[in-house]
Amino acid sequence: MTLAISPDDSVSSILTYFRTxxxxxxxxxxxxxDCCTIIDEFHANMRExxxxxxxDFKWWLGVSHQGGxxxxxxxxxxxxxxxxxxxxxxxQSIEFRRxxxxxxxxxxQLSDKLDYTYNSGFNTLLVEVNTTGxxxxxxxxx
Amino acid sequence: xxxxxVERSNVDEAVSLELQGSLDSDTAxxxxxxxxxxxxxxxxxxxxxxxxxxxxxxxxxxVIFKTLKLMKSRGGQVSVTQMTKGVKKVFEIVKVxxxxxxxxxxxxxxxxxxxVQRRAxx
Numbered sequence: 047m048t049l050a051i052s053p054d055d056s057v058s059s060i061l062t063y064f065r066t067x068x069x070x071x072x073x074x075x076x077x078x079x080d081c082c083t084i085i086d087e088f089h090a091n092m093r094e095x096x097x098x099x100x101x102d103f104k105w106w107l108g109v110s111h112q113g114g115x116x117x118x119x120x121x122x123x124x125x126x127x128x129x130x131x132x133x134x135x136x137x138q139s140i141e142f143r144r145x146x147x148x149x150x151x152x153x154x155q156l157s158d159k160l161d162y163t164y165n166s167g168f169n170t171l172l173v174e175v176n177t178t179g180x181x182x183x184x185x186x187x188x
Numbered sequence: 189x190x191x192x193x194v195e196r197s198n199v200d201e202a203v204s205l206e207l208q209g210s211l212d213s214d215t216a217x218x219x220x221x222x223x224x225x226x227x228x229x230x231x232x233x234x235x236x237x238x239x240x241x242x243x244x245x246x247x248x249x250x251v252i253f254k255t256l257k258l259m260k261s262r263g264g265q266v267s268v269t270q271m272t273k274g275v276k277k278v279f280e281i282v283k284v285x286x287x288x289x290x291x292x293x294x295x296x297x298x299x300x301x302x303x304v305q306r307r308a309x310x
Contacts (some may be wrong), residue, residue: 057245058189070202078245079274086245090213137283141260148246148253148282155281 048108048119049150054099057086060107067109072116075177080156081116084173085148096124114178115158120171126164129153129171191215192224193274201264201308205253209241211248220251227255232264233304235297239270244278258289265289269297280284 047067051060061082065073071158072078085107097103108119132150154160189210196204203226211219227234232253241248256266269291272280279285291297 057212058210061189076274082243083245083278086212086247090245090247091211141257148249151282152246152278178283 047112048106050104050106051089051092052104053093055089057089060085060089064109066114068111072111072177073110077116077175077177081118081175084118084153084156084175087153088171090163092122092165093148096122114176116175116177118173118175120169120173123167124169127169128162128164130162189215190277191218192240193219195222195226196235196237197301198226199305200230201227202235202304203227203231204235204237204297204301206237206240210243211251212243212245213247216245216247216251219248220254223226223251223255230308232259232262233267233301234259234264235267235269235301237269237294237297238272238275239294241275242274246282249278249282249284253282253284256284256286260287267291267297267300269294 049060049063051118059114062080064085065078068078088105088107092103096105103122105120105122108117108121110117129150132147153173157173158176159172161172163172175180191211192208194206194208195291196202196206201274203223205222206207207219209215225236236252252266259266265288270293276285279288289300291300
C-alpha cells in the first residue's frame, strides 16, 4: 500500500497509517519502533531539505511485509541524493560535531537493508527491517 | 502523539524536566522553546526524566544535543534517567551516551540536583 504525504502532514498521522496496515503480529515488535523512527527521519528530511516552498510537494511511502520483514519504500521527485553515501558524523566528539545530520545515521543503523536508486527524476529509497532477529545481510556468517 | 513537558524544578544552576509522549519532528520544537525559556545564564545542569517518552527521533535528539553542547561549553552537563529501551538504543546509535550523566532513577537524580544546588549556594 502506498500513501502520498505532504510536508504539512503530521508525523503521528503517518505513523498511525503505518501501524494500521501491518498485521497485529508486528505490533509488539521492537523493530516497529525502528520503522517509526526511520519514517519520521525521512519525513523531516523532506520537510527541511526538499519540499521548500512548494505547496504541492508530495512524497510517497509504500509499506509491505513478508516473512517478518517490513519493507518501506520512500519516493520523491527531486535532485539526486543518495543517503547511503552520506558521511556519518557520529564518530566525531560532541564538541566538534555539528548539531544536525543525526537522521541519516539513524536510518542507516536502524535498517537491515538500504537500497537507493535514481530514475527519471525520482529518488527511491528501499528500506528493510527484519523483525525476526536474523542477522543483518552484511554481517559475517559463522 | 503529543509531548507533555512537566517542569519538576528550576533553580539557579539546575533545571529538571519530565517528558511524556513522543519527541519527534512535530513535537521537538516545543521542547526547544521550553528549554530556551527556562535555561538561564547560570544554568549548568539540565536533567530529563525520560520514563514517559514513547518515541524519539533525530529532531528530539537534536534538541537534547544542542542543550548538551551548551552545558558542556559552560562546564556543565545534561543528565537523564529512566530511558526506555527504544529511546536508549537511539541515543546509543548517535554515540551521545558517554557525554550524558545517566541516573538509575529519579531519586538519585534529585539527590544529585540538590547537591548541585547546595554547592551553588555555598
